[in-house]
Amino acid sequence: MKLITILALCLPLVAFASGHKEHPGKTADMKEQAAQPAGKKEHAGKPAGKKEHAGKPAGKKEHAGKPAEEKEDAVEAADDQKSH
Amino acid sequence: MLVLGLLVSLSGGAQPPEYYAEDIKEAMSAHIAKQVDEKGIFHLKDDRSGEPLALKFVKIHDPVRQIDSDTYFACTDFHVVGESEKLYDIDFWMRPTGGKLVVYDTKVHKEPRRSYLYGWYKYPRYNFIDDKVVPLY
Numbered sequence: 001m002k003l004i005t006i007l008a009l010c011l012p013l014v015a016f017a018s019g020h021k022e023h024p025g026k027t028a029d030m031k032e033q034a035a036q037p038a039g040k041k042e043h044a045g046k047p048a049g050k051k052e053h054a055g056k057p058a059g060k061k062e063h064a065g066k067p068a069e070e071k072e073d074a075v076e077a078a079d080d081q082k083s084h
Numbered sequence: 085m086l087v088l089g090l091l092v093s094l095s096g097g098a099q100p101p102e103y104y105a106e107d108i109k110e111a112m113s114a115h116i117a118k119q120v121d122e123k124g125i126f127h128l129k130d131d132r133s134g135e136p137l138a139l140k141f142v143k144i145h146d147p148v149r150q151i152d153s154d155t156y157f158a159c160t161d162f163h164v165v166g167e168s169e170k171l172y173d174i175d176f177w178m179r180p181t182g183g184k185l186v187v188y189d190t191k192v193h194k195e196p197r198r199s200y201l202y203g204w205y206k207y208p209r210y211n212f213i214d215d216k217v218v219p220l221y
């Protein structure tokens with residue numbers, strides 16, 4: 001019985017090696033595949049990770065930029081330099 | 085230029101229409117529906133033994149196949165009426181006729197046989213070499 005089982009298992013291998021096939025031809029195309037050639041995608045890239053808002057939260061500041069130098073002080077400093 | 089375009093379109097028009105997996109399955113379903121009797125029994129004369137078979141359709145095997153530009157193929161399972169474990173594997177060949185696929189050949193690929201070890205199984209009668217049927221015995 002064991003020998004028969006081994007032979008039965010070997011038979012498909014022998015058949016395959018000698019060019020036998022279970023079915024003829026090639027797999028028929030699906031309509032969807034044919035309409036959309038391989039490699040083509042409706043949209044480029046991959047879906048982006050969802051975030052509610054773009055970027056990272058900015059450090060909160062009440063006003064933009066850094067405090068500007070006061071004009072008055074700047075003029076005074078210039079006058080001091082002139083007098084020396 | 086116009087003549088060249090006409091020649092190209094004429095040569096292109098000779099190409100056979102393309103049929104897809106869905107068309108093959110649709111043609112198979114139509115064929116089976118047309119062949120079955122009022123009880124849904126598919127009658128087929130065994131192409132080797134000549135025995136009349138009364139079968140119930142089970143399924144079309146995936147994938148269905150294309151042999152060449154105008155030959156298509158489907159492999160199916162049918163069971164003997166009242167004996168759901170006794171399965172026949174039946175092959176169908178189709179070609180385009182009048183704008184649709186029509187079955188033109190049917191063969192019993194595997195017949196039900198019983199083994200004490202495995203129970204009922206499908207025993208093949210042939211394989212294919214270069215898409216041609218080659219009997220196994």
